[in-house]
Amino acid sequence: MTPLIPLTRDLVLIGGGHAHALLLKRWGMDPLPGVRLTLIDPGPLTAYSGMLPGHVAGHYDAHTPQIDLVRLARFAGARLIIGRAEGVDAQAREVIVGARRIGFDAASFDVGVTSEMPQLEGFAEHGVPAKPLGRLARDWGVFRAGDGPARVAVIGGGVAGAELAMAAAHGLRHRDARVTVIEQGRALSETSPSARRLVLRRMADLGVEVVENAAVARVEADHVRLGDGRDIASDFTIGAAGARPQAWLQATGLALEDGFIRVGPTLETSAPQVFAVGDCAHMVETPRSKAGVFAVRQAPVLFDNLRAALSGGEMRDYVPQKDYLKLVSLGGKAAMAEKWGRAWAHPVLWRWKDRIDRKFMDKLSDLPDMAAPKLPEPVAEGVIEALGDKPMCGGCGAKVGRGALREALAGLPAQPRADVVTLPGDDAGLVITGGAKQVISTDHLRSLVEDPHLMTRIAAIHALGDIWAMAARPQAATVNLVLPRMSAEMQRRSMAEIMAAAREVMDAAGAAIIGGHSSLGSELTVGFTVTGICEGEPVTLGGARPGAALILTKPVGSGTIMAAEMARAAPGPVVAKAWEMMAQGQGRASEILRGAQAMTDVTGFGLAGHLSGICEASGCGAELEVAKVPLMEGALELAEAGTRSTLFADNMAGAGAVIRGAGGARTDLMFDPQTAGGLLAAVAAETAKRLVEALRAAGYPAAIVGRMVEGRGLRLV
Template sequence: MNTQLPQTRDLVLVGGGHTHALVLRSWAMKPLPGVRLTVINPGPTAPYSGMLPGFVAGHYTRDELDIDLVQLGRFAGARVILGAVDHIDVAAKTISVPGRPPIAYDLTAVDVGITSTMPSLKGFTDHAIPAKPLGVFASRWDAFRATAKNPHIAIIGGGVAGAELAMAMAHALRRDGSDAAVVQLVDRGSVLKDLGSVAKGKVLAALETQGVTLIENADVAEIAAHDVILTDGTLIKSDFTTGAAGAKPHDWVAGLDLDIHEGFITVNDKLQSSNPDVFAVGDCAHLSFDPRPKAGVYAVREAPVLFDNLQAHLSGRDLRAYKPQKDYLKLISLGGKSALAEKFGTARQGPLLWKLKNHIDRTFMNQFDGLSTMALPDLPETIALGVRETLGDKPMCGGCGSKVGRGALRNVLSDLPRAQRDDIQSVAGDDAAILQTGGATQVISTDHLRAMIDDPVMMTRIAAVHALGDIWAMGAQPQAATATIILPRTSEILQERALAEIMATAHDVFTDAGAAIVGGHTSQGDALTIGFTVTGLVDGQPITLKGAKKGDALIITKPIGSGVIMAAEMQCKAAGADVAATLQQMVQGQADAAAVLKDAHAMTDVTGFGLAGHLAGICEASGVGAEVTLTDVPLMQGARTLAESGQQSSLFDSNKAGVAGVECTKSALSDLMFDPQTAGGLLAAVDPSQAADVIAKLKQAGYPAAQIGTITDQVGRIILRD
């Protein structure tokens, strides 16, 4: 009996700041039954501000700096939506993310931090990078540092944050061998004016030790490509200009229909805004009951209170108050592995304080490492023979990883009698059936996917592109589609919200492809499943599996590896950045690729049976063989590393067993040939004289296409060469 409780409330966390990261971790330990949890963030990771100076100085790697929100979301059972929120309609209770339908909520919390961008400063947007948001800054600094040769750097803003960055940059560049690098700290007044006199003196001495040039009482008029221009006409040479001048709220936050204080969301001691269904924490919130400076320590201390209050609000219980401390230990990085500590007006510095800061920061980040994997169900003491073997040692994958293997499907289909109608013409194993209707050639196919991620919009895009792949693979123009949607058991309002997102997204994808959604069917089940039956029209003869010739070039339009990456994601073992890149590959449509490949001799889309299985389908139908150079096969970001670590999709064994005649040496690359793909690329056999031109056109159209091998006359034999 299925005892899973239905979901009845939507809780949406806007932003992946420190408070929300800790709330997600707490939610994983103690979820509130009946709540559908969602987190929205612009990217798959959230940098930890406490380690940013250490990262800039070269003491930490980017991986050590970032909290992986994709892994954390999986751990917490949350939907992860990668996108930048630009508005919250508190009256309609919807959240706007460009490029997708509005996201409805019953309760939301905002933790989006601040920005140090200076849009009013001429040239800043084009030629400078704000220190916050941290993720963008960290990426730009990483890229700059990799190629910098004795550069000039300017940091605008002489507060503690600017001073830390200046010292870190100077240390990193000098350690990298840029002894002539010039780091300049620019402020319209005096630097470090918010520090006590003792601490200020020590930081000034550290700035001097690091060789940082102070430019005080300087009003900046404009940022140019290689200069900071002051109002008096002075030019300050700069190859990398950043802004660290104070805490500025995001414009969209300041525009919300809530009580706002200087652009920040005003909250009470329960962390609620003027609308009781909207909470706010971290730097984007103003603590009206006890104002405090913008500091990460408050965000961390707010987390348990926010967690308790969100659960209390959603379950009808009383909320508790947050009581911020009056003062806190300020730890300031001094460039090298030395730090300064200030509290109650006293200050100390030295390597031991760096060790203390490093310990505190790593302890915080360690909370997000080693997240538990998705567990298999507990088995009763007495079970039928074969249950353990059938269950396997890993949870069933989503997407194409949850499908039945090629061998089982082919065996069953081969036993069916051939169609007796003259208006049906299909090659066994083709991607779609070919119909003759009123003098027109029509193809029809159906496909569905068990959700591999909980974001219904992204899952719909993937499922739609996946279903359209069969039409594109036959050289047809998409015509019409019907939807088959299985929704998990939730309240009617949550079902309506999910269905609205799914159908609006499906309409957009199919309309862009030139087709129309003409109907659908819905039902309830254990997991979200989205499928489409699609028709297409063909001018001339459709491209089938049959037609590949000896010497043809084998061309693939997309990289492979989605199966292993999404299988690892289910177990919190795939990097969020790799998952995000994989999802973007999946939602890339194949219409333009199909147009380039219109003269292919044979073609298919690479999906559940893996590249080897779909290549075998071409070889069997065409009476040919193939040779593939594994190192020429494009791979998705992170796929090879995961395969080398032993990660596999739950369909891998069936795929490998379902393809006879494959010769290869076992390796991560050969294993990936049997990896089930979801919304994969087109695999085409093309006249070798046209191959170079076809690949050039595919790349021009935005596809990472490659020639991976050739067709041979060795019938049924597929050789995978290292």
């Protein structure tokens, strides 16, 4: 048997820039055993700078210039932390992300630069920085889709500002566009004379006005006020006045050059085993301009040197080229090329640039399927069938099927104690002590995300669901934890992150953590045993009556989305939204629904399975209106493409005699196993609308999804 290699080193990538994106792909194809890789970035997507002007001009849709960090992280076996790095403690070897501290043995910065202008009055409220690229890529599509005259101002008359201005003029030609470039000095001063003449002529042909030697005093919602009192009309103001370093780098303790991180030939900073690449780095011995071509060519050197730093190997130097071919979009499908002081333009250059840009994006989206470890020969009969044709899902998708669970529980002896009440079908039990009603439950999850902090939040919300479903107030919790095999230092780091997340959730729920147990195993598993106090009678599965309305507090689809994410088939924003939904607590929803006739949390058995449980315990039937069930963003499209959780077939069989009046992918999602799902409550019909309004006001995407009826069984309509 191949030994399980323990984790001994933490490598943290700060920022999802171009060099780090390329490194992730290389790491996925050739990882260093024993290293836990982490990527920290504010979002699930990062924009590719080379295609952004093309998107503004309308040549590319909103998705084409976006690099999907979720897919790359999955391919690389990395944990993705969606959050903005706010500091680095080089001495303690920690990255600060909000209230979190992420420990590292080696780290790399690729956070780019910013075009934000905090010193310019009104820019934060009414301006859009060209860098970081995410906001411009997101907001421009909304603006371009509008109607009526369009007025755009670009602050900054360098190559980047001119390129965006030409793209905006071309992209808004259907809206009677007026585009103005504002430059405090001489526009395009950093380019060669021939390039400057060519670009100015092209801007004039597109109707772009260039205002030179003009200082900006402030930015308003509909205009830019210049220092001399002139107003430039603008409904969309872009900041492109140079590349500024991220302000928070000042507090890192690293050696800086004008705010940029100083690096030597190996790309290492003043702190050992801390590196920096891309626009945020200043190459001390070979200074170069801020351009993406350098970040792309730094990637293989960074990959080799990080591996060397973590394995005791020799590093190599990065030697940048002295000059490079600059390809500048000219609004339409034409481009200018400049090198060695000469510039020329031709439509074929745009096609060349487009081919280069698409090749780069294909490199980050065409992720090969890495060969799975071969099975030994021979193996016992049934091994191949038990393994299945895809990896086992995490979260509730890894639960034991309902049929096997029922069979096991059916063999338990009758409960002899008068102070312990077994509630048929309910996951929580009831203990009565001195008249107080205490509910108790336990649950654990096989990890479905690599980030232990996020996984702990989801597992804690999931475990508390049984308490909230009985309208009880959470009281206490113990933590049950299995960590992958790792070094003592990494155990300390992981436990600190896990317990911080557990404290956040339990404190918000009003429960105290009173202890726990931990061990080492093959993979991360997080669980909680929780108790709660019922101030009144507990709400169980067995009280629903015909005519009651059914309310669901969260959309469904997490099992399908997580199954697709494991296969790198789910778009990053869809996955990130699902994570956010799973991490939403249900405490306030439980309070609002406290008077429900019956209630359950929707988890591993899926919505249909859990509703069947209410029907069985209550002795009546139900109609579930499939079209009214809210779905997580992207879940239906993934289900229509054939994605199913590994527990889907068990849920179909375990839900009983369900009458499927409706069919198709949407109906299949009713059997999708949910992790940390919403509450499903049967309430008096006359109160349903008011309760849904209260739930929505509290931040829950609640909906009325059906009703209880006479008879037996569940009908999907």
